[in-house]
Amino acid sequence: xTRADILDEAKRIVTQDRNRQYGPPEDLFAAIxxxxxxxxxxxxxxARNAVDVGLxxxxxxxxxxxxxxxxxxxxxxxxxxxxxxxxIAGSDAFxxxxxxxxxxxxxxxxxxxTIQAREPDGRRRGNRxxx
Numbered sequence: 164x165t166r167a168d169i170l171d172e173a174k175r176i177v178t179q180d181r182n183r184q185y186g187p188p189e190d191l192f193a194a195i196x197x198x199x200x201x202x203x204x205x206x207x208x209x210a211r212n213a214v215d216v217g218l219x220x221x222x223x224x225x226x227x228x229x230x231x232x233x234x235x236x237x238x239x240x241x242x243x244x245x246x247x248x249x250x251i252a253g254s255d256a257f258x259x260x261x262x263x264x265x266x267x268x269x270x271x272x273x274x275x276x277t278i279q280a281r282e283p284d285g286r287r288r289g290n291r292x293x294x
Contacts, residue, residue: 185230194229198222214257217248 177188185191199222206215224241231237251257 184234185227191226191230194226195223198226212257214248214252217244217251220244221248 181188199219202215202218202222211219221241221244224237224244227234228237228241
């Protein structure tokens with residue numbers, strides 16, 4: 164598949180298929196934004212972590228399921244994201260990080276407002292501001 168093929172498929176999907184499935188993107192994006200604002204309020208000042216990402220993805224699927232209740236994939240995907248977030252939240256490493264007051268996300272560790280990307284051997288790769 165070439166770049167042109169990928170772009171042609173993306174154009175078809177976002178201008179035809181998705182509009183039929185979920186309505187105008189600006190309406191769906193506004194609904195998703197409202198769900199995410201609710202999650203932001205519940206999260207407070209705590210930095211986002213891997214579990215939060217799963218919850219935000221569930222929020223996306225909730226909005227899509229509400230827009231098209233007959234589209235089974237939104238329900239399946241939402242349940243899958245929630246199951247993944249729950250597994251991460253229940254993992255020993257995540258629970259230990261919460262107990263220690265650190266937020267960890269696999270090889271990425273939030274420390275003092277920065278994210279430390281790590282190589283598989285534990286060496287630090289570089290810093291970025293946490294979102």
